Amino acid sequence: MKISIVLPSRNNLKYLKWAYAAIRKNQGDHDVEICIADDASIDGTWSWLQKQIKKDKKLVIYRNDGPERVGHTILYDTLVDLATSPICMIYHADMYLVPGALDAIEKNMYKRNELNSLQPPTSTYEEIPKTIVSLTRIEPPLHPAGPEKVLKDWGIEPEDFDEKEFLEWATGFELDGYVQHRMAIEKAWETKVTEGVFAPWAFWKKDFVEIGGHDPLFAPQSKEDSDIFNRFLLNGVKFVQTWEGFVYHMTCRGSRFNPLLTKPGHNSKEWDEQNLKSSKNFTRKWGSFVKHDPLMKPIVPPKYDVAIFLKGGAAMLEALEPWCSHIYVADPKVASAYIEKEQPNTTMDLSKRVHSTIDKHPKHDIEVDINEDLFDQQDYNLVRQLAEIIQQNGLVGEFDLGHLKITIRSLTEYQDQLIKLN
Numbered sequence: 001m002k003i004s005i006v007l008p009s010r011n012n013l014k015y016l017k018w019a020y021a022a023i024r025k026n027q028g029d030h031d032v033e034i035c036i037a038d039d040a041s042i043d044g045t046w047s048w049l050q051k052q053i054k055k056d057k058k059l060v061i062y063r064n065d066g067p068e069r070v071g072h073t074i075l076y077d078t079l080v081d082l083a084t085s086p087i088c089m090i091y092h093a094d095m096y097l098v099p100g101a102l103d104a105i106e107k108n109m110y111k112r113n114e115l116n117s118l119q120p121p122t123s124t125y126e127e128i129p130k131t132i133v134s135l136t137r138i139e140p141p142l143h144p145a146g147p148e149k150v151l152k153d154w155g156i157e158p159e160d161f162d163e164k165e166f167l168e169w170a171t172g173f174e175l176d177g178y179v180q181h182r183m184a185i186e187k188a189w190e191t192k193v194t195e196g197v198f199a200p201w202a203f204w205k206k207d208f209v210e211i212g213g214h215d216p217l218f219a220p221q222s223k224e225d226s227d228i229f230n231r232f233l234l235n236g237v238k239f240v241q242t243w244e245g246f247v248y249h250m251t252c253r254g255s256r257f258n259p260l261l262t263k264p265g266h267n268s269k270e271w272d273e274q275n276l277k278s279s280k281n282f283t284r285k286w287g288s289f290v291k292h293d294p295l296m297k298p299i300v301p302p303k304y305d306v307a308i309f310l311k312g313g314a315a316m317l318e319a320l321e322p323w324c325s326h327i328y329v330a331d332p333k334v335a336s337a338y339i340e341k342e343q344p345n346t347t348m349d350l351s352k353r354v355h356s357t358i359d360k361h362p363k364h365d366i367e368v369d370i371n372e373d374l375f376d377q378q379d380y381n382l383v384r385q386l387a388e389i390i391q392q393n394g395l396v397g398e399f400d401l402g403h404l405k406i407t408i409r410s411l412t413e414y415q416d417q418l419i420k421l422n
Helices: 013-026 045-055 072-082 101-109 163-171 205-211 224-234 269-286 317-323 332-345 377-384 386-393
Strands: 002-009 031-039 059-064 087-090 095-097 110-115 122-127 131-139 201-204 238-249 306-310 326-328 366-370 397-401 404-408
Touching: 002 013, 002 072, 013 031, 013 045, 013 095, 031 045, 031 072, 045 059, 059 072, 072 087, 072 205, 087 101, 087 205, 101 110, 101 131, 101 201, 101 238, 163 238, 201 205, 205 224, 224 238, 224 269, 269 317, 269 332, 306 317, 317 326, 317 332, 317 377, 366 386, 377 386, 377 404
Parallel strands: 002 031, 002 087, 031 059, 131 238, 306 326, 306 366
Antiparallel strands: 087 201, 095 238, 110 122, 131 201, 366 404, 397 404
16 A cells, blocks of 8 residues: 655654654555654754655655744645655654554555456455545543543653553454443444544545645644544545554644643643634534534534624624624624634634624524523523524524524525535
């Protein structure tokens, strides 16, 4: 199998060296191109890459000169564009590739066709189109447990990683013996796969290009993966998590737990701030927040044309604006002040979302009138769950929900319009 592993890195050279060495050591007989982007690092990353490329003909390097980072949302796409393989894999600089992992990817992205008429027997491989394969992560307990991963502590720093002991454990891993997952992944007993998706994930480059790659709305990072997974799902891509291929993941050393910004298990201020921005932008785009099943397969609620009407608006505008397509307030000064404050946090044109023409406006498919004097936390929760409530009830007409007065003229869904980037 020919595969390009795409790997942005920023000020985490120690982990990058560890990840790179593991790929080369454990890639097996596959044709592996490693594409690495240095995102304005100041820790010697670019100097090391320049030395490595002289020794490694299958290494592709790219540098953002900075001084500001552009983030992996942008750099993943830059590297996919540079990659020469039909299959690419989104990878992190703090991951250790376990032997046999690439075999598991090949097994699920190609089907083998035996040609029995020839002697000696030979075989060909046929692509399984629109398939994304995620390797199973083995992680130290820096994040909550989940049925899609294995929590086991083999160290949080490369110098503490006992490679020999880890490989003895990992290569002997038996799904049937992993009691924690027995209820969650029953069907994997036979197929050795479930349907989750997360890094590291391997994909057909043509499928990535077809939908336009990652959305720059989420640059430099956070929620870009959830957004592209939604779009892949809507475009007919099948997700496969293999339980026969693994990585050990030291977790989040790019931004969230970047060694120059914080310590493991403690969010950096940079990450918290950007995660808040990206969370708002995800909701603006999709009309609901990130959703997935317990095994990390995306769930995409309907995207409706929802308009919210506030008689005053100043106090509630910031909380409610991301949860609708349009929001109307009575005072033009309130609208303009909010747009001026919030516009730097999004590439979406807020002047097309926030309006002061509350007494004169076009009709929307779904309109929500809010009594601001009575509005409470329960009403806010209803606004955030509105798409799912409307989908479940399927009603057209006027009705009250909590202190919300809702008018539904049409149940037209618009999420398919979000699949491809312009």
